[in-house]
Amino acid sequence: MNTMVETMNRVTDALSAVELAQERAFCQTVGDFTVPNPRMTCRDVEVWYGPKQAIRRVNLDIGRNEVLSMIGPSGCGKSTFLRCLNRMNDTIPGCRVTGSIKLDGQDIYDKKLDPVLLRARVGMVFQKPNPFPKSIYENVAYGPRIHGLTNSKAELDELVETSLRKAGLWDEVKDRLDQPGTGLSGGQQQRLCIARTIAVAPDVILMDEPCSALDPIATAIIEELIDELRANYSIVIVTHSMQQAARVSQRTAYFHLGDLIEVGETNQIFTNPQHKLTEDYITGRFG
Amino acid sequence: MNKPAPQITPTGRPNPVDIVRASLKRRYARERRFRWLGATAVLIGLLCVVLLFADIILKGYTAFQQTYIRLPIALEAESIDPEGTGARAAIEDADYLALIRNALFELFPEVRDRQERRLLTSIVSVGAPNLVREYVLAHPDRIGTTQEIWVPATADIDMLMKGHINRDLPEAERRVKDQTLGWIDRLAAEGRIAKRFNTPFFVNGTSREPELAGIAGALMGSFYTLLLTLILSFPIGVGAAIYLEEFAPRNRWTDLIEININNLAAVPSIVFGLLGLAVFIGFFGMPRSTPLVGALVLTLMTLPTIIIASRAALKSVPPSIREAALGVGASSLQTQFHHVLPLAMPGMLTGTIIGMAQALGETAPLLMIGMIAFIVDIPQGFTDMATVLPVQIYLWADSPERGFVERTSAAIMVLLAFLFAMNLAAVLLRRRFERRW
Amino acid sequence: MNEQEGKHPSTDLTAGHTVRRYDQELARLRTLILQMGEHVSEQGRAAVAALLNEDDCQAYRVLDREPQIDYLSLDADEEIFRLIVRRQPTAVDLRIVLALSKIAAEYERAGDKAARIAHQVLEWIEETDVLVEPVRASLQALGERALGMFERSLRAVAAFDVSQSLGIFEDEPDLDQEARELRELLNGSAQEGLSPRYAITLFYCAQALKHIGRHASNIAELVIYVAIGQDVRYRNREILIETLRHRGY
Numbered sequence: 014m015n016t017m018v019e020t021m022n023r024v025t026d027a028l029s030a031v032e033l034a035q036e037r038a039f040c041q042t043v044g045d046f047t048v049p050n051p052r053m054t055c056r057d058v059e060v061w062y063g064p065k066q067a068i069r070r071v072n073l074d075i076g077r078n079e080v081l082s083m084i085g086p087s088g089c090g091k092s093t094f095l096r097c098l099n100r101m102n103d104t105i106p107g108c109r110v111t112g113s114i115k116l117d118g119q120d121i122y123d124k125k126l127d128p129v130l131l132r133a134r135v136g137m138v139f140q141k142p143n144p145f146p147k148s149i150y151e152n153v154a155y156g157p158r159i160h161g162l163t164n165s166k167a168e169l170d171e172l173v174e175t176s177l178r179k180a181g182l183w184d185e186v187k188d189r190l191d192q193p194g195t196g197l198s199g200g201q202q203q204r205l206c207i208a209r210t211i212a213v214a215p216d217v218i219l220m221d222e223p224c225s226a227l228d229p230i231a232t233a234i235i236e237e238l239i240d241e242l243r244a245n246y247s248i249v250i251v252t253h254s255m256q257q258a259a260r261v262s263q264r265t266a267y268f269h270l271g272d273l274i275e276v277g278e279t280n281q282i283f284t285n286p287q288h289k290l291t292e293d294y295i296t297g298r299f300g
Numbered sequence: 301m302n303k304p305a306p307q308i309t310p311t312g313r314p315n316p317v318d319i320v321r322a323s324l325k326r327r328y329a330r331e332r333r334f335r336w337l338g339a340t341a342v343l344i345g346l347l348c349v350v351l352l353f354a355d356i357i358l359k360g361y362t363a364f365q366q367t368y369i370r371l372p373i374a375l376e377a378e379s380i381d382p383e384g385t386g387a388r389a390a391i392e393d394a395d396y397l398a399l400i401r402n403a404l405f406e407l408f409p410e411v412r413d414r415q416e417r418r419l420l421t422s423i424v425s426v427g428a429p430n431l432v433r434e435y436v437l438a439h440p441d442r443i444g445t446t447q448e449i450w451v452p453a454t455a456d457i458d459m460l461m462k463g464h465i466n467r468d469l470p471e472a473e474r475r476v477k478d479q480t481l482g483w484i485d486r487l488a489a490e491g492r493i494a495k496r497f498n499t500p501f502f503v504n505g506t507s508r509e510p511e512l513a514g515i516a517g518a519l520m521g522s523f524y525t526l527l528l529t530l531i532l533s534f535p536i537g538v539g540a541a542i543y544l545e546e547f548a549p550r551n552r553w554t555d556l557i558e559i560n561i562n563n564l565a566a567v568p569s570i571v572f573g574l575l576g577l578a579v580f581i582g583f584f585g586m587p588r589s590t591p592l593v594g595a596l597v598l599t600l601m602t603l604p605t606i607i608i609a610s611r612a613a614l615k616s617v618p619p620s621i622r623e624a625a626l627g628v629g630a631s632s633l634q635t636q637f638h639h640v641l642p643l644a645m646p647g648m649l650t651g652t653i654i655g656m657a658q659a660l661g662e663t664a665p666l667l668m669i670g671m672i673a674f675i676v677d678i679p680q681g682f683t684d685m686a687t688v689l690p691v692q693i694y695l696w697a698d699s700p701e702r703g704f705v706e707r708t709s710a711a712i713m714v715l716l717a718f719l720f721a722m723n724l725a726a727v728l729l730r731r732r733f734e735r736r737w
Numbered sequence: 738m739n740e741q742e743g744k745h746p747s748t749d750l751t752a753g754h755t756v757r758r759y760d761q762e763l764a765r766l767r768t769l770i771l772q773m774g775e776h777v778s779e780q781g782r783a784a785v786a787a788l789l790n791e792d793d794c795q796a797y798r799v800l801d802r803e804p805q806i807d808y809l810s811l812d813a814d815e816e817i818f819r820l821i822v823r824r825q826p827t828a829v830d831l832r833i834v835l836a837l838s839k840i841a842a843e844y845e846r847a848g849d850k851a852a853r854i855a856h857q858v859l860e861w862i863e864e865t866d867v868l869v870e871p872v873r874a875s876l877q878a879l880g881e882r883a884l885g886m887f888e889r890s891l892r893a894v895a896a897f898d899v900s901q902s903l904g905i906f907e908d909e910p911d912l913d914q915e916a917r918e919l920r921e922l923l924n925g926s927a928q929e930g931l932s933p934r935y936a937i938t939l940f941y942c943a944q945a946l947k948h949i950g951r952h953a954s955n956i957a958e959l960v961i962y963v964a965i966g967q968d969v970r971y972r973n974r975e976i977l978i979e980t981l982r983h984r985g986y
Contacts, residue, residue, distance in 0.1 A: 099627075101623070104626065132627060139623055143623065145625070145639060159629070159638075210628065256825060284827075284832070285828065285832070292829055293753070295827045295828045296826070296827055296828050297759065298754050299755060
């Protein structure tokens with residue numbers, strides 16, 4: 014009798030082991046998440062909000078001069094992951110990040126690394142255009158000024174101009190630099206925010222749904238800008254618009270309920286995704 | 301109304317459009333009723349305010365004028381400056397009451413009886429000799445001449461001239477006797493009696509005599525108290541708000557502090573007075589009845605208001621601004637001081653001014669720390685004995701003399717004017733800060 | 738690769754969208770294409786019958802019905818444009834729409850081939866021409882093979898069924914073999930009483946039948962492209978069949 018029970022137990026154990034293995038397989042990302050000579054490498058990244066796990070074992074590389082788009086349904090953890098990359102999650106109480114995220118080989122969660130310094134190297138553009146309630150000039154000059162990047166007024170003027178030029182905004186605002194940034198149109202405000210970000214000369218620009226509040230024409234201008242910025246920066250963009258991801262990015266990562274399901278060339282993800290979940294999401298079969 | 305008959309749809313039910321149309325009238329009627337109700341409530345409120353103001357103004361506007369009597373006073377050199385030295389001390393010591401009495405007796409030579417003479421003298425205020433003394437001190441060269449000088453009438457005469465004393469009443473029930481009435485009428489006929497602007501009301505301290513009582517002492521007391529309250533409560537309140545809102549960890553302690561601040565805002569103000577009495581005067585031995593202690597007590601009282609308003613202002617700053625600042629690499633202190641504070645400032649200032657206005661109108665806690673004392677001198681600093689406007693109003697309202705009634709109302713008007721000015725300042729400051737986007 | 742566990746080839750590929758109209762539009766497009774295919778298949782059968790029986794009426798009927806296919810093709814194109822504009826299909830949906838568009842073209846051209854046979858029958862065959870027995874049998878076998886492949890392609894498209902497609906690939910060598918045999922037969926029979934004109938006409942028709950079979954193969958390639966997302970054109974057929982069969986199709 015005893016031996017029967019034992020056998021039964023062993024069988025159930027074995028079954029749960031199989032289930033566990035299946036779950037592991039589920040967590041396994043489809044596609045090659047590595048790139049040669051990466052700018053940032055993320056390994057086994059997990060994020061917890063208190064007892065709740067928001068991200069499970071994400072492995073992902075961010076290449077140089079590439080646009081990586083992250084797509085997925087709401088609450089899939091893509092924004093959370095994005096905010097790990099410049100430690101914006103530090104400001105949220107109860108948020109814990111494990112695993113390693115390296116920028117040019119240096120662990121960004123290292124105690125010795127100041128998050129302020131990190132955020133100067135990894136800039137961020139937010140969902141809602143959020144220019145400071147100051148003049149256009151002050152908006153762009155603020156970052157360089159607090160970091161002490163320039164030595165003279167002339168130098169600062171030049172930096173403001175080049176930043177605005179890179180953001181494709183110079184011609185539109187050069188005559189009214191002293192006017193409030195909040196008086197610009199939504200698309201211009203977002204470009205002002207991009208100019209503000211690149212004025213600090215970052216290596217990586219994170220964009221959290223940068224076009225979700227903009228009309229199609231403003232969106233197209235921003236997308237064109239992203240394509241131009243790729244020459245000098247690594248860009249990670251979270252977007253809800255799959256078309257946008259397909260248009261602007263070279264690589265695409267699909268997140269689902271805290272897992273990185275699939276990552277690969279954008280072309281391949283949008284024509285022939287390997288994972289059922291990715292395909293269902295991309296083709297609108299979700300839910 | 302051309303109301304079409306309800307159409308029956310093929311399903312057998314009445315057309316929804318008809319059902320909706322039938323209920324529309326009822327819905328609009330309800331809306332109209334509600335609008336009327338609201339308008340009536342506003343109207344009642346307005347009416348109350350208008351009544352209150354009308355009452356105060358009607359009672360008080362006469363206090364801005366004061367009855368004066370013009371007397372030909374002979375400034376005899378032998379009684380003012382018998383030695384002829386022109387020394388200031390000698391001039392100050394002279395008996396000016398006698399000069400006034402002489403002038404009166406000159407005007408009414410038929411009055412001989414001592415009793416009557418005393419009555420005659422009493423139509424001039426007891427403050428009149430002081431006024432004459434000041435006149436002489438200002439113009440020492442006029443000693444030896446006879447000058448027409450306006451001296452204040454006593455409060456009863458003032459009331460009579462302003463029509464507050466009814467001449468038709470029987471003499472026994474009237475404060476001004478028939479004989480006095482006769483003198484007054486004669487003076488009026490000679491053009492020797494007139495109402496002039498009541499300067500003493502604004503430059504004098506309080507007094508037992510209504511015609512001499514002024515609000516300058518109380519105003520200065522209020523000024524010193526509020527100034528110190530502002531200096532103490534604004535930085536402390538804003539600092540506490542910033543710490544609690546932006547830096548403090550969220551745990552049981554901060555929750556406890558938050559609850560206590562909210563509770564403090566609801567504590568009756570007299571409790572703060574008791575606390576001030578026990579701690580600042582009893583324990584620390586600070587001088588009682590001074591703006592210093594008053595300000596400390598009022599600071600305790602306004603702090604919760606300022607903290608709560610400031611926290612609300614900080615909370616209303618959109619988080620996207622903080623994110624933006626952090627995103628370009630500002631430290632959290634830079635984020636606060638460069639971006640969050642300027643945006644929250646209008647709200648903080650409004651809260652502070654509301655707290656200040658509250659403090660300006662506060663009486664109860666100040667009664668506890670002795671600012672109710674009868675103080676004639678105008679305070680010169682934070683540690684002088686003083687009283688404040690609302691307490692002054694309370695004291696005058698309590699006085700039996702008829703002359704204090706109008707002064708009470710006038711003082712209330714001054715207090716209200718200051719409150720309006722402060723609220724106006726709040727609005728203007730808000731505008732000014734908001735214009736900087 | 739985890740297609741086996743990740744994807745379910747048995748379920749309908751056009752179904753399951755959150756927007757159900759999208760499902761309906763895809764299904765309608767496929768139905769339209771299948772309708773076209775059925776027409777073409779009937780045309781093929783009729784054309785072969787006209788050829789074998791020297792039946793002019795049948796041939797006329799084929800030519801009469803030819804425009805119907807063209808009209809269906811226009812309808813299909815319109816549906817495809819509308820789908821692309823409205824839904825911007827991606828991944829498997831994109832493959833379905835692209836493939837169906839190409840399949841429509843293949844069907845249309847296969848329909849042309851059937852019409853060409855009917856045309857030959859009317860134009861070049863005379864009352865005196867008699868189809869000698871070995872040639873007739875061979876022609877019938879070739880027609881059967883080609884139309885069999887074609888009908889199979891219809892079934893493959895209906896369910897985007899990889900194994901049906903593989904069946905078509907497997908028939909290819911037989912088709913080639915039968916076409917070669919017929920050609921040799923025609924070469925020989927030229928001396929045996931078939932006029933050169935008749936022989937050439939039959940040769941043209943055989944060629945057209947072979948092309949119908951080729952179109953079926955092209956369609957099979959597109960079906961596989963839809964189902965597994967890989968372009969299998971210009972690949973070694975034997976290895977391809979081997980691999981896919983091994984994967985369980």
